[in-house]
Amino acid sequence: MGEANRSALNEFWVNLKSVPSQIYRAMFRGGAPVSDRTRSSFVFGNVFLHLHSVRTHLWSLRWSATMGLGIITTAAFLITLVTGVLLMFYYKPYPDVAYQSIKDIHFIVPTGRFMRNIHRWAANVMVVAVLLHMARAFYTASYRKPREFNWFIGWGLLVTTLALSFTGYLLPWDQLAYWAITIGANIAQSPREITDAMGITQFFDIGALQREVLLGSDKVGEESLIRFYLLHVMILPIVMAMLMAVHFWRIRKDGGLAKPVDVDARVKADAQEHYPVFTEEPKKTYQLAAVVKGRTPAVGSGPENTVPSMPHLFYAELGVLMFTTLICLVLAFVSDAPLKELANPLVPENPAKAPWYFLGLQEIVSFSAFMGGIGIPMLCWIGLGLIPFLDKETEGTGEWFGGPGGAKLVGWSMIYGFATSIAVEAFAIRFGWLREWFPDIPQLVITLVNPGTVITVLYAGFSIWALKRFNSTRAGALALFTCFLCGFIVLTVIGTYFRGPNWEFFWSPSDWSAH
Amino acid sequence: MTTKPTEKRSRFEPEPMPRRDFLGLAALASMAAAFFVSMFGMLKLPKAAVSASPAKKFSVALPDALPVGEAFVPPGRSVAVFRDGEGVFAISTVCTHLGCIVKPNANGFECPCHGSGFSKDGSVTKGPAPKPLPWLKVSKGGSGFVIDEEATVKTGTKV
Numbered sequence: 026m027g028e029a030n031r032s033a034l035n036e037f038w039v040n041l042k043s044v045p046s047q048i049y050r051a052m053f054r055g056g057a058p059v060s061d062r063t064r065s066s067f068v069f070g071n072v073f074l075h076l077h078s079v080r081t082h083l084w085s086l087r088w089s090a091t092m093g094l095g096i097i098t099t100a101a102f103l104i105t106l107v108t109g110v111l112l113m114f115y116y117k118p119y120p121d122v123a124y125q126s127i128k129d130i131h132f133i134v135p136t137g138r139f140m141r142n143i144h145r146w147a148a149n150v151m152v153v154a155v156l157l158h159m160a161r162a163f164y165t166a167s168y169r170k171p172r173e174f175n176w177f178i179g180w181g182l183l184v185t186t187l188a189l190s191f192t193g194y195l196l197p198w199d200q201l202a203y204w205a206i207t208i209g210a211n212i213a214q215s216p217r218e219i220t221d222a223m224g225i226t227q228f229f230d231i232g233a234l235q236r237e238v239l240l241g242s243d244k245v246g247e248e249s250l251i252r253f254y255l256l257h258v259m260i261l262p263i264v265m266a267m268l269m270a271v272h273f274w275r276i277r278k279d280g281g282l283a284k285p286v287d288v289d290a291r292v293k294a295d296a297q298e299h300y301p302v303f304t305e306e307p308k309k310t311y312q313l314a315a316v317v318k319g320r321t322p323a324v325g326s327g328p329e330n331t332v333p334s335m336p337h338l339f340y341a342e343l344g345v346l347m348f349t350t351l352i353c354l355v356l357a358f359v360s361d362a363p364l365k366e367l368a369n370p371l372v373p374e375n376p377a378k379a380p381w382y383f384l385g386l387q388e389i390v391s392f393s394a395f396m397g398g399i400g401i402p403m404l405c406w407i408g409l410g411l412i413p414f415l416d417k418e419t420e421g422t423g424e425w426f427g428g429p430g431g432a433k434l435v436g437w438s439m440i441y442g443f444a445t446s447i448a449v450e451a452f453a454i455r456f457g458w459l460r461e462w463f464p465d466i467p468q469l470v471i472t473l474v475n476p477g478t479v480i481t482v483l484y485a486g487f488s489i490w491a492l493k494r495f496n497s498t499r500a501g502a503l504a505l506f507t508c509f510l511c512g513f514i515v516l517t518v519i520g521t522y523f524r525g526p527n528w529e530f531f532w533s534p535s536d537w538s539a540h
Numbered sequence: 541m542t543t544k545p546t547e548k549r550s551r552f553e554p555e556p557m558p559r560r561d562f563l564g565l566a567a568l569a570s571m572a573a574a575f576f577v578s579m580f581g582m583l584k585l586p587k588a589a590v591s592a593s594p595a596k597k598f599s600v601a602l603p604d605a606l607p608v609g610e611a612f613v614p615p616g617r618s619v620a621v622f623r624d625g626e627g628v629f630a631i632s633t634v635c636t637h638l639g640c641i642v643k644p645n646a647n648g649f650e651c652p653c654h655g656s657g658f659s660k661d662g663s664v665t666k667g668p669a670p671k672p673l674p675w676l677k678v679s680k681g682g683s684g685f686v687i688d689e690e691a692t693v694k695t696g697t698k699v
Contacts, residue, residue, distance in 0.1 A: 207638070210639070211638040215638075241591070244593065246593070248591070371641060373641050376652065377640060377652065390654065391655065391668055393668055394638055394670065468670040528652075528654045
């Protein structure tokens with residue numbers, strides 16, 4: 026009997042029957058994630074999951090720690106990636122033909138219209154989420170040592186996200202797209218405002234060079250469309266994916282999310298329900314001790330008050346992913362992505378509006394092209410990037426509105442930020458600006474003194490006051506960041522809802538004059 | 541031996557720069573130099589020597605009954621051509637602010653994008669435009685007049 030069982034044919038039969046379970050075991054070597062040990066190997070044995078640490082601190086799992094904003098951004102990116110690839114099946118990047126192919130996607134391709142709607146909504150969700158995620162990281166003072174570099178990477182991701190949105194805006198080749206990109210490209214040319222004022226444009230025309238490299242021609246045409254398409258589907262997604270990989274990896278290498286110093290005391294009640302793996306603090310991480318100088322972030326702090334990432338963290342992430350998908354699906358179902366008439370280089374759209382998140386910029390661009398389009402945004406971007414190097418205090422790390430001043434200062438900054446930007450805008454709308462009063466005023470004066478720069482100076486002044494009042498760089502940063510956030514909101518709302526034909530002020534779009 | 545035998549060093553902090561490190565650094569530097577030179581070459585690619593755009597010089601036949609002060613816009617061009625007692629002149633209708641096409645009206649021109657206003661001779665009257673609308677070179681020829689969009693002339697030059 027034993028002889029018969031051991032025959033090769035029988036063995037083959039047994040192997041064949043167990044093929045599915047063998048493949049499963051070959052893929053997941055650790056076995057099912059049922060014990061602390063196998064839950065760990067579930068994470069580090071998986072190329073996609075091992076960017077996470079195997080255990081997650083209870084503090085970081087609280088909803089209020091992150092509100093899931095980073096994962097929402099990631100999820101939205103993945104959704105645009107999938108829908109974007111599907112749209113590429115039918116999209117043809119050539120003027121006029123591009124417009125027809127979007128029409129095809131809209132009316133002929135099965136589910137094409139729905140996919141385009143999802144793509145557009147996921148892109149919008151991504152922009153909102155990335156801005157809120159940045160605000161979260163700022164208000165919880167998570168940019169501080171050792172996370173300065175990751176703030177920097179996040180800053181790059183913000184720029185890449187906006188660049189992806191902007192390049193995608195041209196692709197439908199309709200009136201909206203054409204004129205938004207014409208304006209955008211001319212903003213790239215606006216350093217001319219400065220070189221003209223200095224009288225050096227003929228020797229050093231950086232503005233025209235920027236514009237020509239962006240457009241590949243002297244106006245928005247076939248060369249520009251191919252360039253924007255290449256940036257949108259190839260270059261920027263690759264940059265994005267690389268920055269994202271570094272961003273995620275650094276979270277882990279920097280010791281997880283930022284936490285208050287006394288975090289373990291705070292989560293003690295929750296932690297009693299869980300069993301710590303070991304209670305003694307490790308003095309060194311053995312594998313790195315011989316090669317790496319200094320301490321890795323986990324050394325000296327025991328894994329108490331942590332729980333296995335599988336399932337606690339992963340199920341939360343999965344939930345956020347599903348939530349984001351649901352939001353995009355619902356939005357795509359109720360609202361179609363716009364498509365105006367075919368691009369016409371001779372007749373501008375009136376009003377020609379950029380995507381909503383650039384309308385704040387367009388509002389200050391309508392005072393001075395250089396200051397609104399390049400000067401002030403550059404100042405904001407550089408300032409944002411440098412925050413972790415300018416505020417090196419330690420008070421309040423990991424806590425909402427942590428640091429001197431706290432939530433109260435943020436509240437006052439909000440009131441100040443809203444009030445000043447609304448007041449300056451209202452003044453400019455009601456009484457006009459310098460050129461209306463002094464028609465012969467030199468352009469350089471308008472470039473330097475316009476509502477955009479006035480708001481910026483008022484904000485900077487308030488920030489310096491807060492910095493002195495609380496004798497803290499963090500207080501200055503809280504005031505400035507909050508002010509600029511409020512200014513961004515006010516300008517965006519005005520640009521979106523209160524500007525009509527000829528960029529004039531209207532209380533409601535129903536008052537727009539016929540043109 | 542370059543290091544003094546009295547100097548104590550751990551194996552984690554060896555002597556400052558052994559010869560091998562120097563050679564390695566030299567190789568690295570030459571590689572970086574080669575990389576940057578080739579990058580410079582590649583970066584020239586996105587700017588074509590000649591850009592693809594239609595001819596900038598074109599001829600227009602002005603209608604005989606064009607009233608003084610009324611703009612004639614040649615089809616497919618962003619130019620407004622006028623005729624008065626002193627002659628013919630052409631003003632570009634590309635806004636000097638951000639490149640929208642301005643519309644001739646009773647007082648001059650207005651821009652639909654950011655509300656810049658220009659007088660009849662193209663000078664800025666309101667809004668964010670940093671410069672007046674340029675006057676373009678007009679010469680006799682073709683089917684009446686030839687306009688060169690690339691050549692600007694002094695404001696007030698009439699043919």
